[in-house]
Amino acid sequence: MNAAVHYPIGIPGKPWGTVEKAEWLARQTRQRSYAHDVLAAIDRLRARFDVTQYGEIDHGGERFALLAIRSRDWRDDLPCVLVTGGVHGYETSGVHGALQFVDTRAADYAGRVNLLVAPCVSPWAYERIHRWNADAVDPNRSFREGTAVPESAALMRLVAPLRDRWLVHVDLHETTDSDESEFRPALAARDGKPFAPEGVPDGFYVVGDVEDPQPEFQRAIIAAVANVTHIAPADAKGEIIGSPVVGHGVINYPLRELGLCGSVTNARFRTTTEVYPDSPRATPAQCNAAQVAAVCAAIDFALRHGA
Numbered sequence: 665m666n667a668a669v670h671y672p673i674g675i676p677g678k679p680w681g682t683v684e685k686a687e688w689l690a691r692q693t694r695q696r697s698y699a700h701d702v703l704a705a706i707d708r709l710r711a712r713f714d715v716t717q718y719g720e721i722d723h724g725g726e727r728f729a730l731l732a733i734r735s736r737d738w739r740d741d742l743p744c745v746l747v748t749g750g751v752h753g754y755e756t757s758g759v760h761g762a763l764q765f766v767d768t769r770a771a772d773y774a775g776r777v778n779l780l781v782a783p784c785v786s787p788w789a790y791e792r793i794h795r796w797n798a799d800a801v802d803p804n805r806s807f808r809e810g811t812a813v814p815e816s817a818a819l820m821r822l823v824a825p826l827r828d829r830w831l832v833h834v835d836l837h838e839t840t841d842s843d844e845s846e847f848r849p850a851l852a853a854r855d856g857k858p859f860a861p862e863g864v865p866d867g868f869y870v871v872g873d874v875e876d877p878q879p880e881f882q883r884a885i886i887a888a889v890a891n892v893t894h895i896a897p898a899d900a901k902g903e904i905i906g907s908p909v910v911g912h913g914v915i916n917y918p919l920r921e922l923g924l925c926g927s928v929t930n931a932r933f934r935t936t937t938e939v940y941p942d943s944p945r946a947t948p949a950q951c952n953a954a955q956v957a958a959v960c961a962a963i964d965f966a967l968r969h970g971a
């Protein structure tokens with residue numbers, strides 16, 4: 665046991681109750697503006713895209729409109745593509761990569777697919793640069809029927825009417841140094857479990873679904889992103905964050921079992937991107953560009969192989 669690793673809230677081995685969660689919440693501070701960074705950017709897209717509000721988050725009276733961007737030329741005969749960002753609010757390039765994709769590349773797919781982009785699923789956490797929502801819950805473990813987690817429930821309601829129409833879903837994420845220094849220790853403390861360091865992979869990788877891994881699809885995304893930023897190598901055990909590497913830069917998770925956003929549709933082609941913004945070899949611009957490249961590669965592959 666490493667005696668140095670004790671999260672400052674709660675008693676080791678004892679799951680948090682309401683007191684500990686309140687203590688955690690009191691430590692969270694607003695560090696950036698969803699209205700300024702996200703809503704204003706969406707406003708600038710309204711001349712070219714339709715914008716719909718699909719819900720509202722209300723944490724203690726603080727309200728956030730949940731917005732989705734849709735193709736203006738939406739046609740019922742076209743396959744649908746879902747892009748989600750900011751399911752983990754702190755994962756900045758997921759949010760800004762989604763917005764950059766709409767701004768710079770979405771027009772390339774006009775008349776070929778219907779695009780639905782939810783760029784910032786968890787806005788309270790975007791402002792706090794945190795993984796959890798204000799209830800100390802991870803929205804990305806909460807995509808389950810009947811979920812009480814508002815960020816996840818709103819997205820599930822948004823995509824449900826198009827249940828059998830999805831061709832592609834790309835869920836944009838990051839793996840950061842703060843996962844290992846803050847968020848995984850906090851998770852262990854919250855659940856009364858010991859924290860076991862896993863290390864942080866240096867580079868981009870993707871997560872497929874163990875139930876339907878689509879290796880050629882994942883490979884096409886890795887090949888495209890490798891032109892923008894470096895791909896994470898397997899560690900000494902042949903793993904990335906504890907999962908076996910099944911292809912260069914590719915691991916698989918049981919998406920539905922874990923309640924991950926990647927299981928929110930039945931799209932034939934689904935992937936979760938993991939950009940590494942803390943690498944000395946990657947700039948914020950590169951991280952956004954990696955997300956955009958991943959989305960485009962995913963749609964391009966799907967149109968070649970599945971539409």
Ligand SMILES: [Zn+2]
Pocket residue numbers: 751752755804837838
């Ligand atoms: Zn994430």
